[in-house]
Amino acid sequence: MTFGPGRCGLLSRAEEQARVRQLLADARRGRSGVLVLHGEPGIGKSALLEKAVAEAAGMTVLRATAIEMEAELAFAGLGELVRPVEQSIGRLPSAQARALRTALSLEEGRIPDGLTLGAATLTLLTDAAATTPVLVAVDDAHWMDEASTRALLFAFRRLQAEAVAVLVTARDGEGCPFIEAGLPALALTGLDRAAAATLVRGVADIPADSEPFRRLYRETAGNPLALLEAASALRDSVWGVQPPEGPLPVGPRLTAAYSARLAALPEASRRALTVAAAGYTEEASVLVAALRQLSLDGEALSAPEAANVIDRSGNKVRFAHPLLRAAAYHMAGGQQRREAHRALAGALADREGPVDRDQRSWHLAAAAAEPDPTTASALADTAGRARDRGALPAAVRAYERAADLSPLPVDRARYLLAAAEVAQLAGQGDRALTLAEAATSASDDAAVRAGATGLRSQMLLVRQPPRRVHDQLVDMAVPLDAVQAVPLLVAAAGAACMGGAIVQARATADRASALACRGEAPVFDHSAALMRAHTMMLAGERRAAAAVFDSCDEFLAATDPLSIGVEVTSFSAMDLMWLERFATARTLLERAVRCARRMGATERLVPYLTVLADTQLRTGRWDDAYALASEGAALAAEIGQPVLRAYAISTSARIEAARGRDAECAEHARQFRGLVEGRGAELVSPYIDSALGLLDLGNGKNSEAAARLNDLQQRVAASGLREPTVLQHQPDLIEACLAADDRSGAQAALDDLMEQVGPAPSVWGLAVSARCRGLVEADEDAYLEALRHHERLPDPFAKARTELAYGRFLRRRRKRGAARRPLTAARQVFERLCADPWIALAERELRAAGFETPTRRGREPVALTERETQVAVLVAKGHTNREVAAALFLSDKTVEYHLNHIYAKLRVRSRVELAGRLAVDTDLPARTP
Structure with missing residues (x-):
């Protein structure tokens, strides 16, 4: 009896084969699943995969075997895998079809972003499974090219209810992303002694109770391929009658055994x-x-x-x-x-x-055994094609190799800089920094040094303590001319802002603005002016900042967001939000998101999503804000942007605080502190304390809220932040102090708020300061003034809180009839926003005024998951399942799966009923995938 490599790998694998059969059975029942088989070479991974393919009767089998030499070829693995269903690409949503065709070189087109390409891969697999279940079999995934790996991992992570079974094999010790991605995995170990004896008897007469067999089994740890090779060598007298001293053929020695053959x-x-x-x-x-x-x-x-x-x-x-x-x-x-x-x-x-x-x-x-400019140029062309197809990691490697083959230092430097720029877009921050350093070391070319320096400034901004980044960038700018120094100083000012050093940021922004007047490119003038406006806003110079934006409207509307610093675009959007130019901020951010998605520029996408989430929160679009913040936080985690992830998490936490979701808010606060600790992000850190203060206030923990928010107020004042719309915590502080019987603390906080609002008041500042005057001074006219201001402000939560406070005031003045209208209006808004603690407060006031509170339409506190919220928001806006799938990079079946759970949780039966339950504006455009 003899055993081939496939047969020997299946000996004593009953448990493993059962897992694989269960994977296939689940797919036949409509459930998707993924299993990564991993272990050392020769352990039997491929044998199990081949067995699964043989048992996949009635299923569509899509398979690819990665080859070590193909690791440099973008999308080689993906192209092999989807070739049997390539004709179905034309039936995908148009953006996904273009992305996949461009990636596979089936047509020329715009750069497909990684998210759309991953979604296209997912949709193609899902469509293939619409008629028959699908088995995706990927062998030797540790050699899969990075572009294919990213697209497949994106799809595999999102499989849920599509009738797709995925079986992947990968070798341990190779740094395989499929093993490291956290997918369900099964580690294969050696055969048991009985199976090993059976295997050895098939190729050599070595008794199971003999010392040579015991040595073979001990040294190979039951690796079937190693046993097979070692027993064959012993049979053929390569070693005589005893195995050699030292390790037997596993790892490199196994390769050596093959070399002997x-x-x-x-x-x-x-x-x-x-x-x-x-x-x-x-x-x-x-x-x-x-x-x-x-x-x-x-x-x-x-x-x-x-x-x-x-x-x-x-x-x-x-x-x-x-x-x-x-x-x-x-x-x-x-x-x-x-x-x-x-x-x-x-x-x-x-x-x-x-x-x-x-x-x-x-x-x-x-x-090439030596530098060759012709080959370097050809490889640079390959890099450009890979970049244009969205295969950014492959482009990085091609540019690096082109640099190696370039005899001229300036060409080597330019290729290294190109590699650094692509690595940045791919989210490979550390690699981008290393390549940028190498580019500046390779040549004194002014354009290369300027480009590398600018790129380093962008990367440092999200990877080191902001104040340290500020100092580094200022030092880097000293020997440069105006054109090269201005971008560095702009980035330095942005870093100082993040670090809470507002005065220092303003000084650096002033210097950048002065130098920009000498620059040759208008973009420098605008970028410096916009950063200076940002520091003005933070310092409380609202009117001056508004004048800058009046002069930069056309620039922001016409300029590609990716052509200027990420801090300029995102900070400008923040400023527009604080200036209450919400529509302009939203337009700018949605355009920036589209550009970043199209380029696959994940590093840029995260800040745009997080600021857009904040904008939606401040205009009452809480569910949309929660969905955007969740997406931003997830992407930030994937590419290593802890501070931006914290900012996104704080937006989610503020919504959870207002909705009384204590556990979720506390968990996000814990994550937030772990992300920002030791990073010096002093302007980001207060956001979570603002959320926790609101949570305490809504839950009636007034003393705790007052203490937390008073500490926050002192830290904010010390940083130089004087614009109250940034954190919006002061009204909560005043209300908490009053509820905790600290009238002097409330009066002091009100005085400070009035002083900040006075010079150039925002509508929000006018409204909430009037409300707080009503609270502190028991002044009905102040409440009425506040409500008039609220009519000009698209913030329903702020208005409802003023109505609640006014209704409470009227009820305590025994004007119960008059109290009913504002209290009922407040309750209705709180209910629409699902702000449960505030619903309870409004209902308590209504009952105290002698009014029955209406039934909550069968509403119970329900917590949708972050993914369910994202699906529910888009469905409530009227989008089809396929449109939702395209926007969220899911499959149609997964959207349907989530939608069924949403309906069950919310006890609704239709999309119309769902829209009535969610705080969304149905006239908002869908996010472009």
Whole structure:
């Protein structure tokens, strides 16, 4: 009895096979699932995958086997996987179809962003499963190219109810993203002793109770392929009657054992195998053409085929095992490997397809033993195509290799800078910084140094304590001319703002603005002016800041948001929000979000989403704000932006505080503190205390709220922040002090608020300061003044709180009839916003005034998950399941799955009823995916 590699991998694998069969059974029942099989080489991963493919009767099988040499080719793995359903791409939503066709080089087009491409991959898998369940089988995923890996991981993480089973195999110790992504995984270990004995008996007469067998089993730890190779070697007397001292063939020694098998082949066959191993494709015609370049022909492959090293069926040349391929490549000397790559490049010379050109440029690069400007240029073209197709990690590597092959320092520096810029867009911040440093070290070219310096300033802003970043950037700007220094000083001022050093930020912004007048590019003038306006806003110079925005409206409306510093766009949107130009802020941010999504610029997308969430919160669109904040926080976590993630979390926490979702708010507060601790983000830190103060106030913990908010007020004052619309905590402080019988504290806080509002009042400032005057002074006219101001402010929560306070005032003055209207109006708004603690306060006042409180329409406190909230918001705006899926990068089936849960939780039966339950504005445009 003999065992091949596949059969031996299945010995004693009953439990593992049961897991795989359950995965297939779930898919047949309409449930999706993912399983990553991982372990050392030869442990049996591929055997289990092949068994699953054999048992996938009645299912559509999409499979791909990653090849080590293809790791540099963007979307090679994805293209192989989806080829059987490629004809279905045209039925995807148009944006997704364009993204996938562009990525796979099926058409020329705009750069597909990673989110849309991932959604396209998900939709394609889902559509394939609409008629029959699908098995996605990915073998040797540790060698999958990064572009394909990102798209597939995006899709795999979002599978839920689509009838798709995903089985992935990956090798331990290779840094495989599929293993590190937290997907369901199963680690394969060695065979048990009985199965190992059965395997060994199939290839050599080695008794299970003998010392040689015990040594084999102990040294291989039951690895079936290692056992097979070691037993074969012992049978063939390579070692005599005893295994050698030291480790047996596992890992590198297993490859060595394969090398010994290859060494017995004729020299022509070994040369031919080197070419086959070096290829990016298994296509036989390409290999034969390359062999002709070396005066060889297909006959050179006959001996390896007879020895079961390769298989030549189906116009493909496949190695029997990936380790055989590795052995064939690495046992050859460097000169022979370069010769193989040169031959493969020659075989592709007459092919004009973009994939063929990219393969050829990589072969030329592998064949180069010294700098070669022509090859470097070809590889830079490959990098540009990869960037244009959204394969940013592949573009980074191609630019890096082009730099290696460039003999001129200035060309090397430019390629390194291009690699750094793409790495930044891909969210690879540390790598971008390293490449930018290398670019400045490679050449003194002024354009390169300016570009690298600007990029470093962007990256430092979200990775180091802001005040330290400010000092570094100011120092970097000292020796530069105005054109190069202004962007650094603008970024430095932004860092100081984040660090809560408002006075320092203002001084640096003034310096940037003065230098910008000497600059040659108008964009510098506007960027510096806008940053200066931001520092003015924070310092309480509201009127002066507004004048700057009056002069920059056209610039902001016409300029590509990605062409200027991220802090300029996001801070400008914040300023517009604080200036209560909400429609302008929303338009700017939605355009910036679209641009960032289109480019796949995740690093830029996060701040835009978080500021947009804050804008929606302040205009009563809480559910939309919560959905945006959740998306921003998730993306920030994926790409390592802790401060921006904290800002997004604080927006969620403020909504949870107003809604009385104590546990969720507390958990977000815990996460927030872990994210900002030690980072010096002093202007971001107060947001969570503002949320917690509101939570305490709504829950009647008045003393705790007063203490927390008073401490917050002192810290804010020390930072130099004088614009009350930024945090909006002072009305809560005044109300908490009064409720805690601290009238002097309330009066002091009111005086400070009035002083800040006075010079250039916002509508919000006028409204809430009048409300607080009514609270402190028991002045009915103040309440009426506040309500008049609220009519000009799209903040329903703030208005409802004024109505609640006014109704309470009237009720205590025994004007019960008059109290009913404002109390009822307040209660209705609180109910629409799901602000449960405030509903309870309004109802208590209504009952105290002698009025029955209306039934809450069967409403119970219900907490939707963050994903459910995102789905519910878009459905409530009237979008179809497919439109919601496209916007949130989900599958249609997953949207339907979430929608069923939403209906059950909220006890609604239709989209119309759902819209009535959520605090959304149905006239808002959908977010463009």
